[in-house]
Amino acid sequence: MRSATSRNPIAADPLAFARGWLRSPRSVGGPFASTVWTAARIAETTLDAACGNGGTVVELGAGTGPITEALLRLGCPLDRLVVIERDAEMCALLEERFAGLRVLQGDALRLRETLAQGRVKSACVVLSGLPMRVIPADQATACYRDALAAMPPDGSIIQYTYGLRSPLDPAIVAALDLDAAFVGREWRNLPPMAVWRYRKRAT
Numbered sequence: 001m002r003s004a005t006s007r008n009p010i011a012a013d014p015l016a017f018a019r020g021w022l023r024s025p026r027s028v029g030g031p032f033a034s035t036v037w038t039a040a041r042i043a044e045t046t047l048d049a050a051c052g053n054g055g056t057v058v059e060l061g062a063g064t065g066p067i068t069e070a071l072l073r074l075g076c077p078l079d080r081l082v083v084i085e086r087d088a089e090m091c092a093l094l095e096e097r098f099a100g101l102r103v104l105q106g107d108a109l110r111l112r113e114t115l116a117q118g119r120v121k122s123a124c125v126v127l128s129g130l131p132m133r134v135i136p137a138d139q140a141t142a143c144y145r146d147a148l149a150a151m152p153p154d155g156s157i158i159q160y161t162y163g164l165r166s167p168l169d170p171a172i173v174a175a176l177d178l179d180a181a182f183v184g185r186e187w188r189n190l191p192p193m194a195v196w197r198y199r200k201r202a203t
Contacts (some may be wrong), residue, residue, distance in 0.1 A: 034066045034129075034160075037188040042160050043070035045183050045195055046127045049156040050076075055124030058115070058150070059083040060108040060143075065094050067127070072098070082120055084108045109139045111146035123150045127158045132167050141172050148176065148200060157198040158183075158184045162191050168198065 036040070036184050050057055057076055062068050062083035071081060080100045085091045091105040106114035108130060115123075126147040132140045161167035166180060173180050179202075183195040 035186075035189045036066070036070075037067040037071040038160075038186040038193045040074070041184070041186050042067050042127070042158065042193075042195055043074050043076075045197065046071065046125055046158045047074055047076060049158060049197065050181065052123040054078070055152075056123055057081050057127065058119060058120065058147075059127045059129075060111070060125040061085065061129040062094055062103075063090055063129070065097050066093065067129070068098060068101070082118065082123075083086055083119075083175075084111075084114055095114065109135065109143045111143050112149065115146075115150060120150075122152075123147070124152065125156050125158060126151065129160055131161070131165060132159065133161070133169065135163070137169060137172060140168070141175060144168070144172065144176055144178075144198070153200060155199070157199060159196045161194050161196070163194070167194070167196055173198070 011124065026144075035159075040058060046057060057080055059071070059081070062085045068081070068083055072078065078098070078100055081105060083094060084104045084106055085094060086105065086107055088105060091103050094101060094103045102118065104114055104118040104120075106117060108114060108128070115121075128143075128147075130143070135143075144157060148155070159167045164172070166181065166182075178200060180200045181197045183197055185192055185194045
């Protein structure tokens with residue numbers, strides 16, 4: 001999955017993320033973008049999960065693109081990366097920062113529909129920064145179910161969270177028959193960020 005990249009993105013507007021958070025606090029999850037250390041750790045975890053599958057990496061809630069940038073710098077091919085962002089200003093910023101990046105403006109909680117509109121047929125890994133703990137359980141479950149349906153049996157969902165608990169309610173983990181693994185916590189973030197990996201339980 002990894003390959004060299006020569007991407008040199010335009011710097012992000014430091015206020016764009018805050019404006020997005022003010023417009024929709026629940027969908028963004030926090031008022032601060034990820035630090036470079038957090039972005040690199042999340043990107044590395046995502047690409048490790050994607051290695052060997054050779055498919056598309058789908059990023060949900062890309063914001064101003066710190067993790068998108070880290071994915072590209074760590075070797076994710078531009079043509080295998082698709083980002084989904086609901087906020088129109090952030091979509092425009094992502095398209096400006098990363099020329100040629102596939103940016104889908106849409107609701108990541110209606111993932112099947114958004115992927116279909118963007119003609120994305122499958123994914124090898126889905127990366128989510130959506131605040132699943134504050135999203136209604138039926139919507140969070142549907143989002144994860146759609147993500148799993150788009151991936152091969154060994155596909156993974158990488159989820160990061162500001163909280164100290166698992167970002168996904170245990171009832172949803174049980175309902176979807178998932179294996180949940182805590183990857184680690186990055187303290188060089190405000191607030192500290194935790195990274196989790198979810199996969200279908202082996203039968």
